[in-house]
Amino acid sequence: MTITEAQHDVRTVYRGGFYGQLVSGAVWLGAAAVATWVSDGAAIAALWLGGVLIFPLTTLALRLSGGPAALPAGHPMAALATQIAFTVPIGLLVAVVLGAERPELFFPASMVVVGAHYLPFVFLYGMRLFAVLAAVLVAGGVALASLPGAPSSAGGWLTGAALVVFAALLRRSAAAEGGTTTDVG
Numbered sequence: 001m002t003i004t005e006a007q008h009d010v011r012t013v014y015r016g017g018f019y020g021q022l023v024s025g026a027v028w029l030g031a032a033a034v035a036t037w038v039s040d041g042a043a044i045a046a047l048w049l050g051g052v053l054i055f056p057l058t059t060l061a062l063r064l065s066g067g068p069a070a071l072p073a074g075h076p077m078a079a080l081a082t083q084i085a086f087t088v089p090i091g092l093l094v095a096v097v098l099g100a101e102r103p104e105l106f107f108p109a110s111m112v113v114v115g116a117h118y119l120p121f122v123f124l125y126g127m128r129l130f131a132v133l134a135a136v137l138v139a140g141g142v143a144l145a146s147l148p149g150a151p152s153s154a155g156g157w158l159t160g161a162a163l164v165v166f167a168a169l170l171r172r173s174a175a176a177e178g179g180t181t182t183d184v185g
Helices: 003-013 015-037 040-065 078-101 103-117 119-126 129-146 154-176
Strands: none
Touching: 003 015, 003 119, 015 040, 015 103, 015 119, 015 154, 040 078, 040 103, 078 103, 078 119, 103 119, 103 129, 103 154, 119 129, 129 154
């Protein structure tokens, strides 16, 4: 199997990343709502716990939509997908510790962690649009962390909205590619 064929399988099984980004966007919007109307501490718990549920909820959405919900056993991209998934809960531990001391930095730090985790998706899916998503989240997180007086929930709302928008863009991009991608250099 070539890299291009393996990437095609990832785009096909995971529907171009549509359901994953949609579920992630809902989790971030939920955590932002908790930050806005409950407390920063509850929002930290909501994003971390919601993040743990992203994979099972995405798998459920894939099953309900029909078609496969996972790569076949032994697929060459399966291990990479798993490794990428574990980077977020591990990275978010740093954001949780930071948020305990400076709650206004929790969402911006989480944006940087989650944005950086999207960089290997460029290779995994064979879709450069994931690099744009990574840049939006990382730059947005750095910008919000640098803005004095920004509401602590701002990063949650912005990330949730960005993920929902990118869900649609990724779905459109994968469909426009007709299931193909250019070879990775």
